[in-house]
Each structure stands twice: as structure tokens, then as C-alpha cells.
Amino acid sequence: MREIDGSYGEGGGQLLRTAVALSAITGEAVHVRHIRANRTNPGLSPQHLTAVMAVAKLCGAEAEGLEVKSREILFRPGRLVGGRFDFRVGTAGSITLVLQAALPVAVACGEGLWMRISGGTDVRAAPPLDYFCLVLLPLLSSMGVRVRIEVLKRGYYPRGGGEVAVEVLPSLPLQPLMLDAAGALREIRGYAHIANLPDHIVQRMASSALAELSAFPAPSINQAVLGADKAIGAGGAIVLVAQRAHTILGASAIAQRGVPAETLGSEAGRLLREEISAGATLDIHAADQVLIYLALAGGTSRFRARKLTSHALTTIWLLEQFLPVRFNIIEADSLKRVEVTSNPA
Structure with a gap:
């Protein structure tokens, strides 16, 4: 043993x-x-x-x-x-x-x-x-x-x-x-959702993330507002993805009570921007999770x-x-x- x-x-x-x-x-x-x-x-x-x-x-x-x-x-x-x-x-x-x-x-x-x-x-x-x-x-x-x-x-x-x-x-x-090199940046996309909360929260979260990524070509973030039929309780998250020629990078933030939506979106956008700019082939969280x-x-x-x-x-x-x-x-x-x-x- x-x-x-x-x-x-x-x-x-x-x-x-x-x-x-x-x-x-x-x-x-x-x-x-x-x-x-x-x-x-x-x-x-x-x-x-x-x-x-x-x-x-x-x-x-x-x-x-x-x-x-x-x-x-x-x-x-x-x-x-x-x-x-x-x-x-x-x-x-x-x-x-x-x-x-x-x-x-x-x-x-x-x-x-x-x-x-x-x-x-x-x-x-x-x-x-x-x-x-x-x-x-x-x-x-x-x-x-x-x-x-x-x-x-x-x-x-x-x-x-x-x-x-x-x-x-x-x-x-x-x-x-x-994954020796990331390759050319092909697109940045994202998915932001909130559940059982006001619609403007997901909009603010996505807008602040896009502002952090404005230096890159045409990022787009899908926004979803979920009701009680699709979610239990109130919450949400934003996940951003950079598709590169040879790999994929990600960043995210979880909705938290008392934390402004703009702060969450900016955090996720900043983290993805840092991964792209560094030339990483795995983001810091994927580098942890793929090891096994x-x-x-x-x-x-x-x-x-x-x-x-x-x-x-x-x-x-x-x-x-x-x-x-x-x-x-x-x-x-x-x-x-x-x-x-x-x-x-």
C-alpha cells in the first residue's frame, strides 16, 4: 500500500x-x-x-x-x-x-x-x-x-x-x-450566462470582458439568461476561449454575491489577454488539469x-x-x- x-x-x-x-x-x-x-x-x-x-x-x-x-x-x-x-x-x-x-x-x-x-x-x-x-x-x-x-x-x-x-x-x-507553439490567433469567443438574476448583469459582464479584449479581432460572446426551468438558484459565469492554430486557451470567472459584473468580466478578459500575449500553448488551469x-x-x-x-x-x-x-x-x-x-x- x-x-x-x-x-x-x-x-x-x-x-x-x-x-x-x-x-x-x-x-x-x-x-x-x-x-x-x-x-x-x-x-x-x-x-x-x-x-x-x-x-x-x-x-x-x-x-x-x-x-x-x-x-x-x-x-x-x-x-x-x-x-x-x-x-x-x-x-x-x-x-x-x-x-x-x-x-x-x-x-x-x-x-x-x-x-x-x-x-x-x-x-x-x-x-x-x-x-x-x-x-x-x-x-x-x-x-x-x-x-x-x-x-x-x-x-x-x-x-x-x-x-x-x-x-x-x-x-x-x-x-x-x-504543443510547442500556439500558432496564429483564429478567433476569440465566449459564453456568459446568468440564472434567475436581472438580464443586465450578463450584459455588463460580457461588455467588460470585450473591453479587455478590444485589441484582438472581433471577439464575440454569447449571452444567455436562464430561468427556473434550466437552473436551480441564482448564479452565473463567463468563459472565454481563444482558438489558436495549434491549441486552445481559456479563462473564466464565476458570479459572486457582492462582486460587480464588470469586475468578473474584466478579470476573465484580462486573464485570457495575458495567456494570448505570453504565447502560452496551455492556459494555467489547463496546464494543471491535463497532467494526468x-x-x-x-x-x-x-x-x-x-x-x-x-x-x-x-x-x-x-x-x-x-x-x-x-x-x-x-x-x-x-x-x-x-x-x-x-x-x-
Whole structure:
């Protein structure tokens, strides 16, 4: 059984989610201690618990310590299987964070698989659902991952209630991702939505994002106002996408009570502008989220990022504990150049 210190590095929920995902994929049991030890509310929250339980169901694992506020778990994986699964966070815990754990396992399964996940679709401290669909999934698609996500209903903090259906088709073997240069900027587009709030909020959010991107050719942002039939509670988000010749970059912001719509739109626009201007081939969040897939792909992958977050550095450390993979990181033209070699000699 592999021992993992859950307080290492960034020491948050992502380390736990990735650890159990890697346990399921490799078949190696894991004991995670000191879960989120440095957080103000240490231990498992409902969304962390749902993520671990989701992975456990996908691999028929035996697990101990699966309860809210638990600070350690034992996870003994079984065989990966396809099928139909229903995972419910029960709060506004993030659906995309559950997917961060469950999707790599579903891909590694090698069989058809369908999941319904309920919780928060667009909540703070997690990727908005549209970022996951418009940025991350196209990048994974270029590696051979075949996933379809249908948004059944949006849900926000504090009520949750959002639902998505996820279909994963057999995708193995994964192909490496070679992103040495971003290439020409082809278009900038975006999607901004609000639910059960005044229409002017989404308009202000989109306008301020467009102002940040005015130096680029003709950005366009689709705006949507959702009612009670399509969303539970009040909330919203803006996701911006830059399509370049060889890659795709994204940035986002989540609607928050007390934060002006203009601030949210400007933040998302500024972040995307910085990614484009830097010449990055993956934005800082995608650079974090694709790492496990790069490690599972054969051969060598490469990308350039403005910086590597503490999440990314912790994930790199964890991947090297479980898999025959080596990461090489060097500074190149004010960017982090990352090379990922799977099954190194």
C-alpha cells in the first residue's frame, strides 16, 4: 500500500482526488493521511467525499474512512468496469471537481461508461462547467479522449441541484500532446450566462470582458439568461476561449454575491489577454488539469505555460509516485516549458 501525505505541497482536495484516481488506474492500494490538514476546515468535505466514492464505484474499491471531515482514508481498488453510474454531491459541491477524479478513471477503463453527476455546475474555486466543456474537452479530444457532456440543469452555491450526463466512449490508447507553439490567433469567443438574476448583469459582464479584449479581432460572446426551468438558484459565469492554430486557451470567472459584473468580466478578459500575449500553448488551469492524461499517454508530450500553479507542481510530484513518467521543466522565453515522458528508459 502506497502512503501519501495529504498535506504535501498544495495539500488540498486535488491531491486526494488525483491519488485515488491513480490508485484505481494502477490497481495499487493507497493510504492518504493528513487530508487537507492545512485548511481552515480540514478533512473530507461532501464534494471530496463524492469524488472518492465515485472513483470507488468505478473500480469496485474497498475503502475506509469515507465520511465527512475524515482526515485519512484507505483505498483498495478492484477492477475497472464500464456501465452506468449516478453520483450525487448533495450540496453545491462542484461537479467539475468530481469529474477531475472520475474522468481519468473512466477513460482508463477502456469500456463504454455513462455517469449522471449532480451538484454545483458553476461554483467558486472550481472550473466552471463551460470551461470544462469548451477548453479542457477539446484538448483531451486531440489526445483521443471521446467524451460527451450534456447539461441537464445548472446549479449554484449554496443550493446546488445542477445535473450533467457524461458519456465516455472507449478512448485508449491516448496520444501525446505536442504543443510547442500556439500558432496564429483564429478567433476569440465566449459564453456568459446568468440564472434567475436581472438580464443586465450578463450584459455588463460580457461588455467588460470585450473591453479587455478590444485589441484582438472581433471577439464575440454569447449571452444567455436562464430561468427556473434550466437552473436551480441564482448564479452565473463567463468563459472565454481563444482558438489558436495549434491549441486552445481559456479563462473564466464565476458570479459572486457582492462582486460587480464588470469586475468578473474584466478579470476573465484580462486573464485570457495575458495567456494570448505570453504565447502560452496551455492556459494555467489547463496546464494543471491535463497532467494526468499526459502521464497516461505513451511517448512524450510538451507544452508551454505562463506559470505552473501549486496544484500543478503537487500533481507532478504525485504522478511520479505512481507512474513510470518523468517531468522536465525549464524556463524558456518567460514561459515554463514542460516535457512529459511516459515510460522513460
